Amino acid sequence: xxxxxxxxxxxxxxxxxxxxxxxxxxxxxxxxxxxxxxxxxxxxxxxxxxxxxxxxxxxxxxxxxxxxxxxxxxxxxxxxxxxxxxxxxxxxxxxxxxxxxxxxxxxxxxxxxxxxxxxxxxxxxxxxxxxxxxxxxxxxxxxxxxxxxxxxxxxxxxxxxxxxxxxxxxxxxxxxxxxxxxxxxxxxxxxxxxxxxxxxxxxxxxxxxxxxxxxxxxxxxxxxxxxxxxxxxxxxxxxxxxxxxxxxxxxxxxxxxxx
Amino acid sequence: xxxxxxxxxxxxxxxxxxxxxxxxxxxxxxxxxxxxxxxxxxxxxxxxxxxxxxxxxxxxxxxxxxxxxxxxxxxxxxxxxxxxxxxxxxxxxxxxxxxxxxxxxxxxxxxxxxxxxxxxxxxxxxxxxxxxxxxxxxxxxxxxxxxxxxxxxxxxxxxxxxxxxxxxxxxxxxxxxxxxxxxxxxxxxxxxxxxxxxxxxxxxxxxxxxxxxxxxxxxxxxxxxxxxxxxxxxxxxxxxxxxxxxxxxxxxxxxxxxxxxxxxxxxxxxxxxxxxxxxxxxxxxxxxxxxxxxxxxxxxxxxxxxxxxxxxxxxxxxxxxxxxxxxx
Numbered sequence: 001x002x003x004x005x006x007x008x009x010x011x012x013x014x015x016x017x018x019x020x021x022x023x024x025x026x027x028x029x030x031x032x033x034x035x036x037x038x039x040x041x042x043x044x045x046x047x048x049x050x051x052x053x054x055x056x057x058x059x060x061x062x063x064x065x066x067x068x069x070x071x072x073x074x075x076x077x078x079x080x081x082x083x084x085x086x087x088x089x090x091x092x093x094x095x096x097x098x099x100x101x102x103x104x105x106x107x108x109x110x111x112x113x114x115x116x117x118x119x120x121x122x123x124x125x126x127x128x129x130x131x132x133x134x135x136x137x138x139x140x141x142x143x144x145x146x147x148x149x150x151x152x153x154x155x156x157x158x159x160x161x162x163x164x165x166x167x168x169x170x171x172x173x174x175x176x177x178x179x180x181x182x183x184x185x186x187x188x189x190x191x192x193x194x195x196x197x198x199x200x201x202x203x204x205x206x207x208x209x210x211x212x213x214x215x216x217x218x219x220x221x222x223x224x225x226x227x228x229x230x231x232x233x234x235x236x237x238x239x240x241x242x243x244x245x246x247x248x249x250x251x252x253x254x255x256x257x258x259x
Numbered sequence: 260x261x262x263x264x265x266x267x268x269x270x271x272x273x274x275x276x277x278x279x280x281x282x283x284x285x286x287x288x289x290x291x292x293x294x295x296x297x298x299x300x301x302x303x304x305x306x307x308x309x310x311x312x313x314x315x316x317x318x319x320x321x322x323x324x325x326x327x328x329x330x331x332x333x334x335x336x337x338x339x340x341x342x343x344x345x346x347x348x349x350x351x352x353x354x355x356x357x358x359x360x361x362x363x364x365x366x367x368x369x370x371x372x373x374x375x376x377x378x379x380x381x382x383x384x385x386x387x388x389x390x391x392x393x394x395x396x397x398x399x400x401x402x403x404x405x406x407x408x409x410x411x412x413x414x415x416x417x418x419x420x421x422x423x424x425x426x427x428x429x430x431x432x433x434x435x436x437x438x439x440x441x442x443x444x445x446x447x448x449x450x451x452x453x454x455x456x457x458x459x460x461x462x463x464x465x466x467x468x469x470x471x472x473x474x475x476x477x478x479x480x481x482x483x484x485x486x487x488x489x490x491x492x493x494x495x496x497x498x499x500x501x502x503x504x505x506x507x508x509x510x511x512x513x514x515x516x517x518x519x520x521x522x523x524x525x526x527x528x529x530x531x532x533x534x535x536x537x538x539x540x541x542x543x544x545x546x547x548x549x550x551x552x553x554x555x556x557x558x559x560x561x562x563x564x565x566x567x568x569x570x571x572x573x574x575x576x577x578x579x580x581x582x583x584x585x586x587x
Contacts, residue, residue, distance in 0.1 A: 050460060076462035084460075090453045092517075092565060093446070100443075101450045105462040107443040111471070114442045115435060125443070148262065168462060 001028045002063050002171045004049065004080060004203065009058030011044055018044040020227040021058070028171055028203040031194060033218030033235070035211060037248055040224040042207045043085065046176050049205070050082040051075040062172075077105055081170035085177045087157040089149030096145040098160055100132045102167030132167070139163045139193075155186040162193065172203040179210040191217055211248075215239065223248060262565065269563050272520040280426050284419055290534075292422050298523070298530045299425035300487050303432045305510040305522035307479035310436060313516040314445055315472035316452025317367060320378040322507050323499040324385040325477040328355045329484025330494040331389060334402040344408045348485040355481030359474040367469040370455075382504045390496035401495025408489050421490055428486060429523070432479055437519055439475075448472055449517075513554055515564030524562055 006024040010017065019041040026032045036042055047053035048060060051072040060067045067075055076082075090098050106128060109121035136142045139159040144152065149160060158178060165173055175194070179187055187210070194217055197204055208214050214221065215235045222232040223244050231241040238244055283295055304322055311319045332351025336342040342350065366377050389396045396402065407416035408424070415421045439445045447468050450458040459465055488494045506529055514525025532550075536543045558564070 052456070072456070072459035073462055073464055076460050082460050084457070088454060088457065090450050090457060092453050093449055097446055097449075101446045101458075102461050104443060104447055104450075109443075111444065114444055115438055117438060121442070146262075164457075164461070 002079070002203070003027050004062050004172050004205075005060070006045070006049065007059045007061075009048060009055045009060060011041075011048055011053060012056045017227050019048065019055075022224075022227075022229060023232075024049075024222055024229075026172055026203045026205050029198060029201050030219040031198050031204045031206055031217050033214040033221035034205060034207045034224065035209070035214050035221065035248065036224035039226075041227040042224060043176060044227075045224075046082060046174050046205070046207060049075075049174055050080065076168065076170075079168075079171035080174070081165040081168055081172070082174040083161045083165050083176055083178060085180065087154070087161045089152065089157055089160055091148070091150045093149060094146050095141050095149050095152070095160060096132060096136065098149045099135055099163050099167050100128060102164040103128050103131065105168050135163050135167060154181050155183065158182060158186070158190075159193075162190075166197070170202065172205070173197065174205045175207060177208050178206070179208050179213050187213065265563065265565065269518060269520050272524060272563060276520065276523055284422065289418060292418055294530050294534065295527075296418070296422050296425045296490060297487075298527045299422075299429040300483050300490065301507070301510060301530060302429050302523045302526040303483040303486070304480050304507055305514065305526050306429075306432050306436050307476040307483070308507055308511050309516065309518075309522050310439070310448075310479070311472050311476040313511060313518075314440060314452065315448040315469055317469055317472065318371070318375040318378075319366075319473065319476070320375065320382045320504050320508075321362075321366075321473075322382075322476070322480050323501075323504050324381050325355045325359070325480035326484030326487070326503075327385050327389055327499040328358060328477075329481030329486075330488040330498060331396060331402070331484075332481070333485040333488045334405050334494045335395070337406050338402060338404060344406055344489060348408075348482065348489075351485050352478050352481045355477045356474055359477035360470065363470040363473040364466060367466060367473060379504075382501060386496055386500045389499060396496075399496055401493055401497075403493045405488050405492040405494070407492065415489065416492075425486060425490070428482065432482075433519060433523070440517075440519075444468075444471070509551065512561055513551065515558075515561030517565060518561065518563040521561055521563040 004026040006022055009019060009022045011019040022041070022045065024032075024034075024045065034042055034045065044053060048055055049067075051067065051070050051074070055068055062075075062078055062080060065078070067078075070078075090101065093101065107124060109118070109124050112118075113121040133142065133145075136145055139162070141156065141160060141163065144156070149157070152160060158181070162175070162178060178194075179190055182190060191213060194204055194206060198219075206214055206218060218235060220233060221235055221238050223230050223238055223241075225247040230243045230247055231238045280295065283291055287295075304326060307325075308319075308322055311317050329348070329351045332354055333344065333347045336347035336350055337344050362381070366374060369377055390399055392398070407414050409415060413420060415424050447458065447463045450461065450463060451465060451468055455465060487498065510525030510529050511522060512525070513528055514521030514523070532547055533543065536547055539546050554562070
């Protein structure tokens with residue numbers, strides 16, 4: 001079983017320490033929640049895990065494999081997928097194409113086989129097209145397959161973003177505020193999807209401001225404030241932690257609720 | 260224009276092009292055949308740019324560099340090394356490939372404007388180099404007397420035979436483009452063009468795919484350069500000066516980036532415009548550029564391009580008038 005681990009990782013921008021001595025462990029088959037007030041370093045953490053940022057010190061490994069020198073594309077090819085907070089589609093590509101492009105690493109036909117339309121290449125493309133249709137149906141986007149992704153509603157874009165990240169069949173998926181801006185039914189669907197991913201054996205890092213959602217879903221969680229971990233463990237233990245209540249749950253309830 | 264309508268218009272345009280190309284030799288003049296042959300050759304270069312810019316989104320001005328490698332490669336290898344013209348064409352294309360694989364990786368690490376600037380320098384350098392390297396290229400005099408392509412007893416010195424050859428080459432290039440564009444390779448390019456960071460998170464090797472597009476474009480442009488040299492049996496620095504680079508960009512932008520028929524329409528418009536407008540004599544260029552400006556303002560995505568996000572004048576004009584005219 002694969003494990004994504006961050007050990008004593010620090011990231012500074014100039015004089016500012018965004019993440020300090022962070023330890024984090026995401027296992028396949030579990031949902032790991034990451035919460036904290038704005039500016040706590042959650043997005044920086046996802047940036048570090050997905051290779052968009054390089055740590056100033058510390059180590060990030062995936063099954064003993066050092067990730068700190070790899071670029072985002074190499075990390076993705078190891079089976080670690082991520083979504084973005086902004087839920088940006090690939091504009092000019094249809095909904096179908098947005099998802100099938102997520103299957104890039106599952107295409108193995110050579111350039112020659114593609115150019116000459118060899119049966120092997122055609123068969124591969126057809127098989128993966130079927131998988132795209134399954135994914136689109138799961139997210140209720142089947143009817144919109146041929147639509148340009150820019151025409152989707154905000155909620156649909158959020159699900160398209162997840163569908164695209166899932167298409168590569170990752171071992172670990174990092175979700176950056178997937179619930180932001182969703183209405184109640186969409187939020188319920190998101191919860192269902194995240195549980196399903198875990199049950200299929202994926203490891204999920206769930207970063208969100210939606211405190212009830214994160215507490216309700218995750219198996220273990222980490223709470224950050226000012227770049228450091230202030231509590232981690234099972235949700236029920238974290239909820240009782242005095243530091244968490246002060247820094248986040250009690251201290252800034254309005255912020256959590258407003259999101 | 261909706262995407263479905265755009266596709267239908269594009270299919271009709273392709274059908275119309277086939278009809279014109281097939282019928283032209285029956286009734287057309289020598290001049291028409293000549294212009295259509297030039298159109299086919301420039302369409303190949305425009306398709307090359309369409310791979311690099313239209314699909315992969317990389318603004319590269321290196322087209323004439325690779326055309327020059329094809330043109331001068333064919334000229335030198337046939338007149339000095341006395342190679343078979345077909346073999347010369349293939350060797351030149353391989354040289355273009357090697358050059359593309361050599362300069363591609365450092366250039367394509369640059370993004371946006373920096374890539375444009377660097378390749379623009381390459382285009383400027385090409386023009387000056389072939390003009391100045393007199394011992395090799397015969398300077399501004401160029402190289403003439405390039406022997407024609409032939410298959411057995413069929414010589415492509417015959418204008419009609421070359422006409423057929425050029426359009427067959429163009430059709431093959433377009434077929435290759437269409438196959439790539441609809442494959443996972445084409446989708447990876449388009450993902451890089453619209454969202455480089457997203458493409459990376461999907462495991463797409465950014466530099467490798469950009470270099471691939473650049474190399475394929477280089478081979479296409481080199482073949483077109485060789486064909487042009489074979490057609491006119493002459494190469495000279497004027498064929499690769501900076502105005503040609505601009506023309507190739509105009510062909511693609513007017514025709515429609517990313518589309519199939521666009522490069523052919525663009526190449527035809529720019530090849531035929533001087534003839535059509537020749538009646539205006541000195542005002543010819545002015546009228547031509549005013550028409551271009553209007554075309555690009557009305558259809559920023561090109562005649563056959565996908566509708567762009569940037570509002571076109573055609574969309575914005577009614578709104579603009581609404582805001583400025585007194586309300587009734």
